[in-house]
Amino acid sequence: MEESRSISTGQTFTDRICFWGKTEPDTPAFIFWSKNGRHVLSRGEVLDLSSRFAFRLTELGVQPGDVVCIALPNCPERIIVDFGVHLAGAVTMNGQTLRSDGQDIIESMCKAKCRVLIADPDQDxxxxxxxxxxxxxxxxxxxxxxxKSEDVPSLMHMVYCRARKSEFLTSLPSDTYISRSRKPTDIASIFTTSGSSGYSKLVQHTHKALLVICHRLREITGIRSKEDISFTTAPLGWIGGFPAYFLYSGAPTVIIDDTIGGEADMLKFIWNIICDENVSIGGFASFQLLGIFSRRELWESSGKKLKKVLTGGQPLKRECLDAVGNLSDSILNFYASTEVGVICVVELNESNKHEFKNNMTLNPVSGMEMRVVDSELKDVAGETRGEIVVRSETLTVGYIGDTGSNASFLPDGWFRTDDVGYVDARGGFCxxxxxxxxxxxxxxxLYPTWLEEKLASCPGVQQLVIVPVPDKLVHQEICACVKRSEGSLSREEDILHFAKAAITGNIPSAMNVVPKYVVFFEEFPLTRSLKLNRKELAKLARERLQL
Structure with missing residues (x-):
């Protein structure tokens, strides 16, 4: 334990990339799949190619501490570029483009004083x-x-990475290597938050903090470098898709190449990859897990069962637990944030899944402190709802260029998550x-999840999300956004009738929280990190209702 702890506190990404590149260099590190087939990057290739790209960056004048914005999807080139930036001693920043005019990435690069932008000129x-x-x-x-750019005065170079044509990796200069040392307390990466509540915040993390997060993930999952293979659908540029298992334990990770994509039947494609690669630990959003489980013909005939399924970012629903014993031995439900990493986790298996309740996250991970406070930041008692605050050595060193968010950082190292929760009778966090x-x-x-729980069992409804829409009298009215179950013919009056029966007898009648509106959707909008985009969903509901 002490030895692994010293790795996370005393080393940098450069140390870990070099260590694994020289330790059994032919061992697979990253395995990318697309409809065109399989591409493997070995540990030695990761070090070799990343070092070559680091040299290319130094030829452009990139210095230690310079910020390099990487606007690439999941692909082999993304790994090489990310690691190459670190070997050059620079800082990676996720290049997120959610707006068609590019104003979000322009503002982010300006705030972070980016020197280089890396992008694919062939990406539509x-x-x-x-x-x-x-x-x-x-x-x-x-x-x-x-x-040159008036919008981003610090920006000097745009580096082209043509991933689709597979020419980038072969174009890297041969026999030219570089590896610059940094300090564990130096900034390693700048992550962008999901952007579901407006422009993304720029979250800075040090080498030390990120390697501690890697260490905690390894402890939680029990992943072993020679025996376990992980699979993830999360973007590499997000903290949820961060290549933690490789950096810390050397375990290979299977990823879908997003420059090419998979087959039309994506769930089948994913499950076939899991079987072909003998994946033991799979990371999914809850809707992906439910989607695969609903396709009984996929997993029943394969005989494949994962050791663990990892999920987070969206509330875990009870129906996901049916996957325990069928798709996986257990499910680990994570509560995490870009600012602090993994905060809380609960592992559900055959012996304890009956204890599950919606919004359960249970116990803080090792080294994490949690409290629930009221509006005056005083601890609340019992099962009283309040805001969750956390403290950990993995907390971001701060946001870049967002002084309005300074109120999130409290004295003595506490951080306001802006999440509502409570501690249940057993001492677990919800x-x-x-x-x-x-x-x-x-x-x-009204907190939407409370009402969503009340309405979750409505017949003919696959998913129901509550959003606010404007109202002149009460400021915000309640709108139920509904995805019907397959074959369902549920109507607006069916939803409202169920809501009246489910709610009226349980709360004061004066509160009147029965939704005023019901809007049906085929799909709900998601953020890039596969979280429900409540802001966008509320916008779509307003447009449908013409409010």
Whole structure:
């Protein structure tokens, strides 16, 4: 334990990349799948190619501590670019483009004082094509351009990474290696939050903090480098898709190459990959887990069972537990944030899944402190709801260029999560959602998850989400956004009739939290990290209702 702990506190990404690159270098590190087949990066190749790319960056004048924005999807090139930036001593920043005009990535690069943007010029409507409209081209060559930008004065170069044509990796200069040392307390990466509540925040993490997060994940999952293979659908640029298992334990990770994509039947494609690679630990969003489980013809005939399924980012629903014993021996439900990493986890298996209740996250991970406080930041008693605050050595060193968020950081190292929750009778934490999602309904404040739980068992409903819509009288009215179950013909009046029966007898009648509106959707909008995008869903509901 002490030895592994010293790795997380005394080393940097450069140390870990170099260590695994020289330890059994032919062992697979990352396995990418697309409809075109399989691409394996061994440990030795990761070090070799990343070192070559680091050299290319130094030729452009990149210095230790410079920020490099990476606007690439999941692909082999993304791994090499990410690790190459670290070997050059620079700082990686996730390049997120959610707006068609590119204003979000422009503002992020400006705040972080980015020196280099790495993007794929062949990606349709990607960061490269969007940003080129805002930059002045000074000089150009096959691999990069010198640029000027009034919007991002610090930006000097755009580096091209043509992932689809598979020419980037072969173009890297041979026999040119570089590996610059950094300190564990130096900034390693800048992550972007999901952006579901507006522009993304830029979250800074040190090498030490990220390696401690890696250490905790390894402890929680029990992953072993020679025996376990993990699978993830999360973007590499998000903290949830961070290559923790490889950096810490050397365990190989299976990823879908998003530059090419999979088959039309994506769930079948994913399950076939899991079987072919003999994956033992699978990371899924809850809707992906439910989707695979609903396809009984896939997993029953395969005879494949995962050791563990990891999920988070969305509330775990009771129906997901049916996968225990069928798809997996257990499910680990994580409560985490970009600012602090994994906060809380509960492992559910055949022996304890009957104890599950919605929003359960249970116990803080090792080294994490949690409290529930009221509006005056005083601890609340019993099962009283309040805001969750946390403290950990993995807490971000701060946001970049967002002074308005300084109130999130309290004295003595505590951080306000903006999440509403409570401690149950057994001492376990339950998280109900963002306090900023609260609906100001007349004299009452309604937290959507409470009402969603009440309505979850409505016949003919696959998923129901409560969002606010504007109202002149009560400020915000309640709208139920509904995805019907397959074959369901549920109507608006069916939903409202069920809601009246489920709610009226349990709360004061004056509160009147029966939804005023019902809007049906085929699919709900998601963020890039596969979380429900409540803000976008509320916008779509307003447009449908013409409010």
């Amino acid at each position: 409507n990607g960061a490269c094509s969007i940003c080129k409209q805002r930059f002045e081209l000074v000089s150009d060559n096959k691999h990069s351009s010198v640029i 998280v109900e959602g963002r306090s900023s999602d609260a609906i100001m309904h007349g004299a009452y404040i």
